[in-house]
Amino acid sequence: MRSFVMPKMAISMPLAVLAVCLLVIINETGYSRSTAAVADMARAQQTRAGLSSLLQYMLDAETSQRGFLLTGDVRYLEPYERVSDEISRTLQALRSNYLDNPSDLDEYSRLTRHIERKMSEIDVTVRLRREGNEDAWKFVVTTDVGQEQMEQVRSQAQKLIESSARRIDVAQEQIARALRLSRVGIALVALAGLLAFYLYLRQSTALALAGEREQSALESERLRLEAEVRERTATLAELATHLQQVRESERGHLARELHDELGALLTAAKLDVARLKSRLGDSPDATQRLQHLTELLNSGIALKRRIIEDLRPSSLSNLGLVPSLEILGREFAQRSGLDIETVLEPVELEENDQLTVYRLVQESLTNIGKYAQATEVGIALKDYSSHVTVEVSDNGKGFDVSRVVAGSHGLAGMRHRVEAAGGRLTITSVIGQGTRISATLPSRTSPRTAADT
Ligand SMILES: Nc1ncnc2c1ncn2[C@@H]1O[C@H](COP(=O)(O)OP(=O)(O)OP(=O)(O)O)[C@@H](O)[C@H]1O
Ligand SMILES: [Mg+2]
Structure with missing residues (x-):
């Protein structure tokens, strides 16, 4: 029975340990992947927001340039001056987001160049307008260089925004995959845990049954031995009683034999001595010897009585x-x-x-x-x-x-x-x-x- 239970006991425990290890591994993998994906997603969103702000700043700068060129009022330059610093700060901030991605870093460099060109075009026209060089700034404006550069900035920024959107999609997909893996993994581990629990229950039941069987076997063996001991004790007690009865009846028989046979012999001998005594007459020597014989016979009779009394107390039946x-x-x-x-x-x-x-x-x-x-x-x-x-x-x-x-x-x-x-x-x-x-x-x-x- 024990050899049947042991292998299951050997399986359920490692199975439970394996299930727990798997659960921990799956959980940890899912967690680290999701964390990385969330970080990626945050960075991509931050990049996208930065790019949008950049575009907005460029539009503000262009609007400001146009207002100033048309009116000659320097108040229109105020937004342009404000955003030019913002633009360089935003570009600087965005750069760190592209360091780990060489292809996007190239696109980013291109965007930087376009922005720089557009900003220098604005700078030149504004300077010319300020200096009162009317023909020169009008010429620059009529070449459409500024519009082309703005278009390049917009399309370059759009490329980078799309790239960020792709990165967000990838990160989302990664999170979804990690969640799917966790789901499947947890379901499998739960099944393995259930199996281990089932095996454990079976094994405990088998052990309990084996224990009960052993207990009942021991109990019946104990009862059997007790019955045997009782039987043997009863047999021995019976034998002892029988032996005592035999002993008593033997003693009784011996006492009777001694009484009837030896008693009769001694009494006959005593009678003979009495007869001899009366016939021998005056011989002192013979009388003395007969007297001694009588005393010996009396001692013999007394001894016989004592032995008989010891063997079977006659007083008991007589008195x-x-x-x-x-x-x-x-x-x-x-x-x-x-x-x-x-x-x-x-x-x-x-x-x-x-x-x-x-x-x-x-x-x-x-x-x-x-x-x-x-x-x-x-x-x-x-x-x-x-x-x-x-x-x-x-x-x-x-x-x-x-x-x-x-x-x-x-x-x-x-x-x-x-x-x-x-x-x-x-x-x-x-x-x-x-x-x-x-x-x-x-x-x-x-x-x-x-x-x-
Ligand atoms: N009245 C008593 N006072 C003191 N000790 C006693 C007395 N009766 C029995 N014993 C003690 O108990 C023991 C057992 O007595 P028991 O009568 O069974 O055996 P025994 O007298 O030694 O031998 P057996 O009776 O078989 O000839 C004795 O050896 C004795 O030491
Ligand atoms: Mg004794």
């Missing part, structure tokens, strides 16, 4: 749970020399659950004897209507419940037994203050849950 726990506590107190306080209420429990309580108390007392260094121990059995609680507490050194070493099976076995019986075990221990082990078991009268079966 019930409360007396059995009392005996257990008393014997422990005798062995360890500790104070034991027992609060035992009669309870209603299944036979197996009674054994569970008995084993729990037995293992707790063994642990107290082994590790607790306690001075006081308490055993409590309480009956509630639906359940029974059993609690063994001590005021010993306590331990860290979360750090029970591997290879210890007492507490784990206790928990397993209690949970297999549908109950709950709680171990509370505070370092330096003691330990409390308590279990809650459903009483015989309460309906059992599925977990109890």
Whole structure:
């Protein structure tokens, strides 16, 4: 999936970058071309205006010349004198506009020459009129030189005006082209941007889908593993329960065998010794030996009883749970020399659950004897209507419940037994203050849950 997504991811980003670069290039090119064209256009317009003014000045000068020649009134010369400076200033200003264009510069030079000639013709006639040289100025006027020169100025200026108009047209065309380029370019770049965005969206969707698929694959794998762990735990718990039951029934069987077979043997042997004793009469040595034998047999019978009791507490079936726990506590107190306080209420429990309580108390007392260094121990059995609680507490050194070493099976076995019986075990221990082990078991009268079966 990832190999399918990667190439698209590789395309969309460069495409977007390319689109942006193109947009910038097109924009910059259009901008610089348009700016140059606008500048060209402004210069051409300025030139055209200058040329028009020039023509106007020439007309003014000519009118002024004619007025003066006809009337001889010097006031008519005033416009001529005013514009002659303007003309040279305008010509000077126009020259800079033609410097970058050699062909127009030639035309401009020609115009300058025509203007100079026309101006000198005006100058000559005015001077002659002023000097009173009537024939001379009239002769100059009648030659039509002035009119021809004016015509040349006009046509030359017209040429240059047309050239400026052409330049304006070119600049306008350039601006239009730049605008067209920008239009097309922007449209193309927008399309490329859209394509890049589309690819990006597709790629994001594909990535999101891949992520979701991966997530759901992980989730289902997790669920599968959890189910497997649950199944295995259940199997192991079942196996452990089975082994415990087998162990208990083996112990029961062994206890019965010891009781029936070994018990019968020892009892028979004791009877035989008693018979022998009555027959042997007064032999002190034999009587002493028989007495010793009787003592040995009695020790054997006591040992057998202890072993049987340890294998399967007969007190449990013979006397019930409360007396059995009392005996257990008393014997422990005798062995360890500790104070034991027992609060035992009669309870209603299944036979197996009674054994569970008995084993729990037995293992707790063994642990107290082994590790607790306690001075006081308490055993409590309480009956509630639906359940029974059993609690063994001590005021010993306590331990860290979360750090029970591997290879210890007492507490784990206790928990397993209690949970297999549908109950709950709680171990509370505070370092330096003691330990409390308590279990809650459903009483015989309460309906059992599925977990109890
Ligand atoms: N009453 C207690 N006071 C202090 N420490 C305790 C007490 N009960 C249990 N422990 C601690 O908890 C550990 C685990 O006890 P557990 O009965 O599970 O195993 P064990 O007694 O070491 O071995 P096993 O019972 O399998 O022969 C013990 O090693 C001990 O350190
Ligand atoms: Mg133990």
